[in-house]
Amino acid sequence: MNIFLAALRTAIDAGTVVVLAGMGELLTERVGVLNLGQEGLIGIGAVTAVIVADQVSSPWIALIAGMLAAGVLGFVFATSVVVVRTNQVLSGLAVVLIGVGLSNQLGNDYQGSPVTHTFEAFEIPILADIPQIGPALFDHNIIVYLSYVALPVLVAIVLFRTRHGMNLRAVGENPAAADAAGIDVTGMRLLYATIGAALSGAGGAFLMLSFTPVWSVNVARGRGWVALAVVIFAAWRPSLLVFGALLFGAMISLGFIAQQQNWGIPSFVLAMLPFLVTLALIILPAALARFGFKVRSSVAPASLATPYFREER
Amino acid sequence: MSSVAAGRDLAPRVRLQRRLQVDPRRAALMRIGGVVVALLAAGLALAVTGRPALSLAGEAVTSTFGERLGLEQTAIIATPILLDAIAVAVSLRMRLWNIGVEGQFYMGAWAAAGVGIYVDAPAPLLLVLMALAGAVGGALWIAVPAIARAYWNVNEIITTLLLNFVAVTWVEWFSIDLWRDREAEVIQATPLVGARLPDLFGSTVLHVGFLLPLLLAAFFWVVFRYGRWGYEVDMIGGNPRAAAFAGISVRRRIVTVMLISGAIAGISGMVHLAGATGRLQGTISNGYGLSGFIVAALAGASFLGLVVGGLFIALLLHSGIVLQTSGLSVYIVVAVYGVVLVGIAVAEMAARYRLVIGRRPPAAPGAERAPP
Numbered sequence: 001m002n003i004f005l006a007a008l009r010t011a012i013d014a015g016t017v018v019v020l021a022g023m024g025e026l027l028t029e030r031v032g033v034l035n036l037g038q039e040g041l042i043g044i045g046a047v048t049a050v051i052v053a054d055q056v057s058s059p060w061i062a063l064i065a066g067m068l069a070a071g072v073l074g075f076v077f078a079t080s081v082v083v084v085r086t087n088q089v090l091s092g093l094a095v096v097l098i099g100v101g102l103s104n105q106l107g108n109d110y111q112g113s114p115v116t117h118t119f120e121a122f123e124i125p126i127l128a129d130i131p132q133i134g135p136a137l138f139d140h141n142i143i144v145y146l147s148y149v150a151l152p153v154l155v156a157i158v159l160f161r162t163r164h165g166m167n168l169r170a171v172g173e174n175p176a177a178a179d180a181a182g183i184d185v186t187g188m189r190l191l192y193a194t195i196g197a198a199l200s201g202a203g204g205a206f207l208m209l210s211f212t213p214v215w216s217v218n219v220a221r222g223r224g225w226v227a228l229a230v231v232i233f234a235a236w237r238p239s240l241l242v243f244g245a246l247l248f249g250a251m252i253s254l255g256f257i258a259q260q261q262n263w264g265i266p267s268f269v270l271a272m273l274p275f276l277v278t279l280a281l282i283i284l285p286a287a288l289a290r291f292g293f294k295v296r297s298s299v300a301p302a303s304l305a306t307p308y309f310r311e312e313r
Numbered sequence: 314m315s316s317v318a319a320g321r322d323l324a325p326r327v328r329l330q331r332r333l334q335v336d337p338r339r340a341a342l343m344r345i346g347g348v349v350v351a352l353l354a355a356g357l358a359l360a361v362t363g364r365p366a367l368s369l370a371g372e373a374v375t376s377t378f379g380e381r382l383g384l385e386q387t388a389i390i391a392t393p394i395l396l397d398a399i400a401v402a403v404s405l406r407m408r409l410w411n412i413g414v415e416g417q418f419y420m421g422a423w424a425a426a427g428v429g430i431y432v433d434a435p436a437p438l439l440l441v442l443m444a445l446a447g448a449v450g451g452a453l454w455i456a457v458p459a460i461a462r463a464y465w466n467v468n469e470i471i472t473t474l475l476l477n478f479v480a481v482t483w484v485e486w487f488s489i490d491l492w493r494d495r496e497a498e499v500i501q502a503t504p505l506v507g508a509r510l511p512d513l514f515g516s517t518v519l520h521v522g523f524l525l526p527l528l529l530a531a532f533f534w535v536v537f538r539y540g541r542w543g544y545e546v547d548m549i550g551g552n553p554r555a556a557a558f559a560g561i562s563v564r565r566r567i568v569t570v571m572l573i574s575g576a577i578a579g580i581s582g583m584v585h586l587a588g589a590t591g592r593l594q595g596t597i598s599n600g601y602g603l604s605g606f607i608v609a610a611l612a613g614a615s616f617l618g619l620v621v622g623g624l625f626i627a628l629l630l631h632s633g634i635v636l637q638t639s640g641l642s643v644y645i646v647v648a649v650y651g652v653v654l655v656g657i658a659v660a661e662m663a664a665r666y667r668l669v670i671g672r673r674p675p676a677a678p679g680a681e682r683a684p685p
Binding site (some may be wrong): 232 | 649
């Protein structure tokens with residue numbers, strides 16, 4: 001496999017966390033809830049996966065446990081912002097702190113011991129035999145395929161092709177109108193903020209069960225914040241989100257390759273690069289649009305981060 | 314309206330009703346109550362998991378108040394926390410969330426270290442130059458998010474935060490590699506800077522930098538209470554559209570306020586460098602930006618409340634360091650911060666809304682909505 005294809009292969013693996021967490025955040029934001037807590041949710045998902053994988057020898061159970069744990073934290077957050085209607089920025093940052101603090105504490109005992117039961121890559125028959133690109137694209141584990149293909153397609157169909165998805169988007173755009181139309185705004189927001197958190201937890205679990213299967217402090221390493229940025233870059237669309245996550249993965253992959261090949265770029269620069277590129281991803285389109293370039297405008301759901309009070313509509 | 318909806322209206326239920334007026338004293342009490350409840354909850358959680366929370370708290374308090382050194386160390390921690398909190402509060406006045414104070418702190422410390430190591434000048438002048446460098450470093454670090462927010466409406470929360478990761482790596486690079494002290498045995502830090510802040514009141518550990526946040530808080534309190542500029546910033550925070558109609562240049566204000574916020578965070582880094590550590594190192598901040606953010610949120614961007622809150626959090630953090638030596642990790646302290654933040658968020662709601670339990674009062678005649 002040549003170096004470019006090896007890089008692509010790593011980029012796909014590295015971007016998976018961002019696809020999962022980003023898709024979770026996308027669903028959450030589509031119903032009008034801003035959950036800044038991605039960093040914490042990934043941490044909780046990861047640490048739960050490590051602990052459970054140590055007890056049972058199935059990566060699947062560990063993955064589901066990670067999703068459940070992050071889902072519980074997400075549900076608590078959702079209750080706080082949707083039912084009590086607390087400030088979403090404050091509550092979201094609280095999720096970061098609780099998630100990061102708890103996961104670091106719980107993971108402390110597992111520091112340095114690799115997870116033994118991870119997801120194994122399997123080659124998709126026929127496709128993986130395509131010369132060159134076959135091994136790069138079709139030799140990953142099942143979670144990668146699910147994240148890049150099944151999940152975005154499913155989310156896109158639900159969002160844009162079903163009545164339920166239309167209701168979902170209506171809750172995020174204009175909750176008062178949705179409420180008047182008989183849609184359960186509170187229920188919808190609770191449901192999708194919880195599902196979204198569980199998906200972010202899956203991202204954390206994936207880190208531990210496949211990508212870097214050993215616990216380390218601050219396991220999310222900023223990927224949660226990157227996921228938040230990629231949702232904006234993607235203009236709240238599942239298809240573009242996959243692309244943004246892949247770009248981030250490519251930057252991580254570039255770092256690996258540059259070190260492997262001894263290109264002489266300081267490792268510090270390589271460590272900064274993914275964050276700078278992510279920053280550019282959200283600033284450049286907005287700037288270009290302002291300077292008259294034709295860029296698809298990225299407009300957030302209208303009620304994002306605003307609590308809904310039926311009494312005040 | 315359908316009969317189902319009408320039936321639901323008659324059922325007894327719990328709902329939130331906006332208070333007509335927000336009493337600032339009640340709001341402050343609510344916040345304090347929120348923090349106390351959060352701390353109690355965290356203590357209970359610790360007790361349940363088998364850690365004697367009460368005796369730990371006692372230990373922390375006695376080690377802080379029991380000796381002068383404890384108080385002085387608390388003040389050393391309080392200095393960067395208070396300065397960072399002022400930085401956050403200035404932007405929060407405009408409802409802008411600068412969660413990049415940590416990064417601006419790092420870049421301020423970095424710029425000040427560059428001047429302090431490589432510029433040869435008498436100590437007082439060098440300190441002034443370092444402070445200037447710190448302010449510029451911090452302000453430049455927030456410049457891109459500020460412009461992006463003001464002119465292209467890019468969410469400042471995420472941009473300022475992403476830059477934290479870059480700043481930490483940047484400072485690591487310089488302290489471990491480029492500017493590393495190769496003569497001393499210190500492995501992962503730069504040489505000492507050329508000038509240090511003098512000690513306060515003949516103290517052996519506490520530097521005069523501790524006075525800066527107190528003066529700055531008083532300054533901003535006056536600016537926002539009596540100044541035209543402060544009034545306009547508050548007005549934009551309250552209602553940017555109305556402010557724009559009143560002829561205030563909202564975009565320019567966003568940029569200036571964010572630059573000032575970044576500059577204060579940068580000075581905070583300089584003060585901590587020249588006052589406490591003396592060398593630039595990868596771990597120079599110890600999460601002060603985060604603590605500063607919590608403090609500003611706790612104080613609701615009030616500059617007087619912030620001083621009280623900052624000293625309180627510094628106490629908490631200092632006891633955290635003490636607790637660490639008694640086997641409770643710093644991670645737990647971070648999680649407790651999170652719980653405290655929830656307490657603040659709920660208290661903020663409780664100050665503005667009241668819970669109404671029971672039936673909805675009968676609608677006044679003629680108050681019914683026209684059918685859609």
